[in-house]
Amino acid sequence: MKSYTRDDIFEMVEEEDVGFIRLQFTDIFGTFKNVAVTASQLKRALDNQCMFDGSSIEGFARVEDSDMYLYPDLNTFATFPWRPQQGKVARLICDVHKADGTVLESDPRHVLKRVLQEAKEMGYTFDVGPECEFFLFHADEDGTPTTLTHECATYFDMGPVDLGENARRDMVLTLEDMGFVIESSHHEKAAAQHEIDFHYDEALTAADNMVTAKMVVKTIAKRHGLHATFMPKPKYGVNGSGMHLNLSLSRNGVNVFSDPEDEKGLSREAYWFIGGIMEHIKAITFITNPIVNSYKRLVPGYEAPVYIAWSAKNRTPLIRIPASSPQSTRIELRSPDPSANPYLALAVCLAAGLNGIRNQTMPPGSIDCNIFEMGEEGRRKAGIERLPGSLLEAAREFYKDPFIMSVLGEELSRKYIRAKTKEYAEYREQVTEWELEKYLHVI
Structure with missing residues (x-):
């Protein structure tokens, strides 16, 4: 992990030859x-003196108390x-503070940091390896995105069938230039669909x-004359894009999810973590x-999970345990999609898992067959429930779960519910x- 000082930043x-610094943060939707x-204002930025109007950012503040300050994370x-190589552009991701100096x-970044502190107090470090999928489509002559593509490649195809290969390579090389560790990249199942997998990190x-x-993927795609979209289901009849999350806990550098004596290689903490998430x-x-379109992906027939179950043997459940060495034992949560705010997504997943450990919540038995082939009666007898089927249904489930709401906090939960129920209402009217x-023609 990087550990930069103020002097390091000035020196770099x-x-x-950095001429411009972008102080970045996310709204509540990510x-x-x-x-x-400019570089001449760097000292002011590092002194946390850069202010912005928080009332202009979705879910941040009212007009009456809208002065917000950016506190850069030097790392x-x-x-x-x-x-440009002369007068380069750099960035610092920031935490947002109010005018009185309080966070x-x-x-969203603070929400995750708060849950990570809880994990630290329990002796854990939380590591995540994301698998991010996206589509590369054509833009029209005006630069407006379309859902058109000339390619017909599928899983692991390569050029010349994979027409996005060059763009994807440039994305990976750019990310590596920025310090990312990329484990792999490949073409996904749907035409024009791609995946980049990151090495796990804190x-x-x-x-x-x-x-x-x-941001990088969209930028490089545009330089290739393409439009990159992380929309979960941009086209009917093909697979949607997920953001599978590989999750693990460690203590003093040792993976606590591993137990070689267990038949599935899982420790008690791993079972409890699964139980908490489920x-x-x-x-x-x-x-x-978090969007209306997310639930067009979570339907049978397109490899996305629909049912609440787990397994160490097949890929149809919500949670699977990938084959790995003991030090790499992890839980793969397959339902998230790339429209999610990653800070909030990781916060609620970690909080639920830690709650499962505290309460020693055992999950139901693993389902080691194809859930979609079990039939409705078979799933009912096995006690397998479905994920929410719409954004409105998910909002109601969120409202019924005071623990998950407490992870976001009362104010953020209220703002989030209000925004998303409005989004669903707008969709329903279309x-x-x-x-x-x-x-x-028939009615």
């Missing part, structure tokens, strides 16, 4: 925002390799990396699958092409 800015300053310093409780760094990676997964889904094709 001078040595690398969208990157920034305030930009997030990085330069953008695609910018903004609704800042959770706060992993969340920083996820929001940064989305107990709260319906409410968690409101955070990990008349879609499907409805016109289905009903217009």
Whole structure:
């Protein structure tokens, strides 16, 4: 892990000829925002004196108390390799504070840091390895995104069938130039769908990396004349894009999820962590699958999980235990999608898992067969429930779960519910092409 000092930042800015610094943060939905300053203003920025209007950011503040300050995290310093080599552009990811110097409780990064502190007090370090999927589509002559593609590649295909190969390679090389460790990248199952997998990292760094990676992928795609989208289900009839999260806990550098004596190789803490996530997964889904379109992905037939179950042997359940060495034992949560705010998504997953450890919550037995082939009656007899089927259903489950709401805090939970129920209401009022094709000529 990096450990930069103020002097390090000043030195790097001078040595690398940085002329512009972007002070970045996210709104409550995970969208990157920034305030930009020149290198001459770096001292002011590092003294936490850069202010912005919080009332202009979704879910942050009212007009009456809108003055917010950015507190840069020195360890997030990085330069953008695609910018000019003279007068380079760098960034620092920031925490958001109120005018009185106190932290903004609704800042998503703070929410994750608070849960990570709870894990630390229990003796744990939380590591995350994300697998992020996205589509590369054409833009029209005006630069407007479309869902068009000329390619027909599928899993692990390569050029010339994989027409996005060059763009994906440049994305990976750019991310590596910024200090990321990329384990692999490949074409996914749907045409124009791609995946980049990151090496596991401490959770706060992993969340920083996820929001940064989305920005990099979109930027490099545009330089190739393409549009990158992390929309979970941009096209009907093909697989959607997920953001599988590989989760593990360690104590003093030792993976606590591993137990070679167990038939599945899992420790008690691992079982309890799974139990905690499964107990709260319906409410968690409101955070990990936060838009109307998320629930177009969570349907049978397209490899995304639909049912609440776990397994060490197959990929159809919500949670699977990938084959690994003892030190790499992890839990893969397969339901999240890349529209999620990674800070909030990791916060609720960790909080639920820790709660499972505290309460020694055992999960139900593993389901080691194809859940989709069990049939409705078989699933009912096995006690297997479904994930929420819509954003509104997920919002109701979130509201019914005071523990998960407490992770976000009362104010942020209220703002989030209000925004998302409004989003669903707007969606419900729309008349879609499907409805016109289905009903217009027969009714």
